[in-house]
Amino acid sequence: SRSVVIIGAGIVGTNLADELVSRGWANITVVEQGPLDIPGGSTSHAPGLVFQTNPSRSMSQFAQYTVEKLSSLLGSDGESCFNPVGGLEIATTTERLEELKRKNGWAASWGIDTRVLSKEECLEVYPLLNRDIVLGGLHIPSDGLALAARAVQLLMERTRRVGVHYLGSTPVTGIEQSDGRVTGVVTPNGSIQADIIISCAGFWGVEVGAMVGLPVPLQPMAHQYVKTSPVASQEGKNSLPNGAKLPILRYQDQDLYYREHGDRYGIGYYGHRPMPVVAASLGPTPNHVDERNMPSRLEFTPEEFGPAWKLSQELLPVLRESTMAEGFNGILSFTPDGGPLIGQSPTLDGFYVAEAVWVTHSAGVARAMAEILTVGKSRVDLSGCELSRFEEVQTSPGYVQETSSQDFVEVYDIIHPFQPRESPRNLRVSPLYARQCDLGAYFLETGGWERPEWYEANAALLKSLPARWQPVQRDAWSSRYYSPIAAAEAWKTRTAAALFDMTASRRLEVSGPGAVDLLQRLTTGDVSKAPGTVTYTLLLDKHGGILSDLTLARLYEHVFQVSANGHTDLVYLSREARKQTKTNSDKHVQVRDITGGTCCLGIWGPRSRDVMAAVSTDDFTQKGLAQPRVKKSFIGGIPVWVMSVSEVGEIGWEIHTSAECALRLWDTLWQAGQPHGMIAAGRHAFYALRLEKGVRLWGTDMTTEHNPYEAGLEHVIQPGKEGFVGQAALQEASTRRPNRRLRCLTVDDGQSMVMGKEPVYVSGRAVGYVTSAAFGYSVGRPIAFAYLPGSVSVGDAVEIEYFGRRIGATVARDPVYDPQMSRLKV
Numbered sequence: 001s002r003s004v005v006i007i008g009a010g011i012v013g014t015n016l017a018d019e020l021v022s023r024g025w026a027n028i029t030v031v032e033q034g035p036l037d038i039p040g041g042s043t044s045h046a047p048g049l050v051f052q053t054n055p056s057r058s059m060s061q062f063a064q065y066t067v068e069k070l071s072s073l074l075g076s077d078g079e080s081c082f083n084p085v086g087g088l089e090i091a092t093t094t095e096r097l098e099e100l101k102r103k104n105g106w107a108a109s110w111g112i113d114t115r116v117l118s119k120e121e122c123l124e125v126y127p128l129l130n131r132d133i134v135l136g137g138l139h140i141p142s143d144g145l146a147l148a149a150r151a152v153q154l155l156m157e158r159t160r161r162v163g164v165h166y167l168g169s170t171p172v173t174g175i176e177q178s179d180g181r182v183t184g185v186v187t188p189n190g191s192i193q194a195d196i197i198i199s200c201a202g203f204w205g206v207e208v209g210a211m212v213g214l215p216v217p218l219q220p221m222a223h224q225y226v227k228t229s230p231v232a233s234q235e236g237k238n239s240l241p242n243g244a245k246l247p248i249l250r251y252q253d254q255d256l257y258y259r260e261h262g263d264r265y266g267i268g269y270y271g272h273r274p275m276p277v278v279a280a281s282l283g284p285t286p287n288h289v290d291e292r293n294m295p296s297r298l299e300f301t302p303e304e305f306g307p308a309w310k311l312s313q314e315l316l317p318v319l320r321e322s323t324m325a326e327g328f329n330g331i332l333s334f335t336p337d338g339g340p341l342i343g344q345s346p347t348l349d350g351f352y353v354a355e356a357v358w359v360t361h362s363a364g365v366a367r368a369m370a371e372i373l374t375v376g377k378s379r380v381d382l383s384g385c386e387l388s389r390f391e392e393v394q395t396s397p398g399y400v401q402e403t404s405s406q407d408f409v410e411v412y413d414i415i416h417p418f419q420p421r422e423s424p425r426n427l428r429v430s431p432l433y434a435r436q437c438d439l440g441a442y443f444l445e446t447g448g449w450e451r452p453e454w455y456e457a458n459a460a461l462l463k464s465l466p467a468r469w470q471p472v473q474r475d476a477w478s479s480r481y482y483s484p485i486a487a488a489e490a491w492k493t494r495t496a497a498a499l500f501d502m503t504a505s506r507r508l509e510v511s512g513p514g515a516v517d518l519l520q521r522l523t524t525g526d527v528s529k530a531p532g533t534v535t536y537t538l539l540l541d542k543h544g545g546i547l548s549d550l551t552l553a554r555l556y557e558h559v560f561q562v563s564a565n566g567h568t569d570l571v572y573l574s575r576e577a578r579k580q581t582k583t584n585s586d587k588h589v590q591v592r593d594i595t596g597g598t599c600c601l602g603i604w605g606p607r608s609r610d611v612m613a614a615v616s617t618d619d620f621t622q623k624g625l626a627q628p629r630v631k632k633s634f635i636g637g638i639p640v641w642v643m644s645v646s647e648v649g650e651i652g653w654e655i656h657t658s659a660e661c662a663l664r665l666w667d668t669l670w671q672a673g674q675p676h677g678m679i680a681a682g683r684h685a686f687y688a689l690r691l692e693k694g695v696r697l698w699g700t701d702m703t704t705e706h707n708p709y710e711a712g713l714e715h716v717i718q719p720g721k722e723g724f725v726g727q728a729a730l731q732e733a734s735t736r737r738p739n740r741r742l743r744c745l746t747v748d749d750g751q752s753m754v755m756g757k758e759p760v761y762v763s764g765r766a767v768g769y770v771t772s773a774a775f776g777y778s779v780g781r782p783i784a785f786a787y788l789p790g791s792v793s794v795g796d797a798v799e800i801e802y803f804g805r806r807i808g809a810t811v812a813r814d815p816v817y818d819p820q821m822s823r824l825k826v
């Protein structure tokens, strides 16, 4: 069998060894630089609070599995590695109380049993709280304490018995490779052969990545933890030294959390300034490590903790009976978006990473990695966790440090789903940026790009907006990062024409004599059609889950332009292209990211053809360029590729050209558009228009957890096509009725907004969750996509829970706008 080396015997590495052997893998060696009884990484001092509820469904699923697994991991004393004391998050501000209601909604969406408590109920659950400052809370009975260091020892014992080999005090100093694949690891005691290497090196991930030239975008940060002296009134209430009976407690309004350690208290604090650490500067792990001397534990800086101690004594007055007995600045990993890093190196086959993982998510992440290795896919969606999800510009040490520091500061903050990072900004701007600024664009950031959400220049249109297009009054939360101007931009797109800058959307070029073979093998569509055709298609994994959706424009015999999603698509297609080229050089194929260096403008709306007629003598009627096709043309003297595709449901085109011609193209279209009422429009309107048109967004409305039948995309599977990745699984899925389906909901009162991730109730039971939502300007009511059981049908009544309030909605026929496609046939 294939030989595996796991680097690091923390909670992630040992769980991974366990997950692999339990799936029948043998020949596994875990190499750990520290002594095995106490390796000295973050796990060795982790207080182990497990709060499962997270805005990310995947993170919640990871945590739920950690609870399940550690609860069943028993020592010889019969005790498990999880103390199910429950969790309590308290609110001391009205904003936080609202936030806890939102969180209660996520819990219902992800299947975690939680309850919002009144002040009195909080005091019943946690009598030590100061009743004068607590307003209410969220109780999660299944949360608790992971005994992480003990779990590591038990997992080592269990896996050793079935042959896993552990090498302690053995640092990995290099990675051996040959022909693009790993072959082994180098240690001071010699090399160890390996077909697969998984780095579970925690906050040393950057250093291990550097051994193979892989930038691992994590930032080690110091975080303060203090233990008090014994609290007199708590004496005898818990077994010593680590016993706990009261729920784990979070006081997020002041960046604090608490647990009991016998009759002492443990206090964790995130309110201090970010303290980034360079792991390499810690030096080698010594041969002797103990609770107080370990590389992941830095000297305490009491001056940073001052406010925390005062606030803690205020929240838990019994702490006044104690002192701060010991403290340390412990090290753990942060990432630019707070998610973990899971996946294979983009360029070195067989080198994997599972890092920036909390104890809370450790078993879940280990299971995901084991599933990737053994069956090729994780049951949990990894789009927010993929190692390669970051753009290259997001992996520089400076960027990682700055964004991770912000992440540290915001770790307990109330974060709006559209809230952009504050800095760095303007990393990537469209060539049309200056024009957009002139029009008063409001920008939000994604993947380092600045994208206009709406244009203040369109504010005047609100006065001429017909009554049925007038935006409804929104609540304060859904009004953030929003402007009613979006309603005017949607109106203009549906009634005249609008220019959308699509430059930030990813464009790849797939070229070479093997291009058709590659895309034919990887996608659900028939891409062998002649140059000039455009195909909307899906990338599936071999289990039929949706890896991505692509629009393929065949420009020439051997050249496709591909509209793709994340950086992960580039990595996946490049890897598959390399494999194909290696096995059959006649069918060589290259994949190139052409997003930078090119630009794309979308011009859509019933008057858009008039605009095109003013700037080109070419024929853009259905006869001249049917939907969906692509042709080369000139606009205002600029060479362009014009693609007749529309995500908003009106006639129009995507116009592609190289970056240096972008301004000229914009200006030409802009001038020609004025007599036809054309405006510039932003993402906010685009997002709403695509939703009413039923266009799914990858990463939210569909992921690897969904097959095309569940996502309502069966029409994208080319009938009779064989031999593509995922086909066998699809065939099997096609014989049964999907037990859940993506549905479009319309909100009954015509105005209550929802934002996404809210639970959906049928007959009083939470049975699904909202994936994306917007105001449907053309239908005059909020709309939402949601995964619901197959038994739910069009016309059924449902309820969406928004900040604790139930909103009536109805399952609508999808799409709600122009189902006959009559708007596109003109």
Ligand code: FAD
Pocket: 007, 008, 009, 010, 011, 012, 013, 031, 032, 033, 034, 039, 040, 041, 042, 043, 044, 045, 046, 047, 048, 049, 050, 170, 171, 172, 173, 200, 201, 202, 203, 204, 208, 223, 224, 225, 268, 285, 296, 329, 330, 331, 332, 333, 354, 355, 356, 357, 358, 359, 360, 361
């Ligand atoms: P580690 O435990 O650090 O393991 C990585 C291992 O890799 C180390 O043992 C290291 O020695 C080894 N290694 C590294 N490089 C090499 C090499 N070149 N060769 C060989 N071996 C190598 N999380 C929670 O979920 N709940 C909490 O309440 C919580 N509280 C925390 C409080 C503090 C103060 C801190 C600092 C962290 C806390 N965390 C908490 C986070 C949690 O401790 C970590 O995220 C988690 O332990 C990381 O586990 P790991 O296995 O990835 O890393």
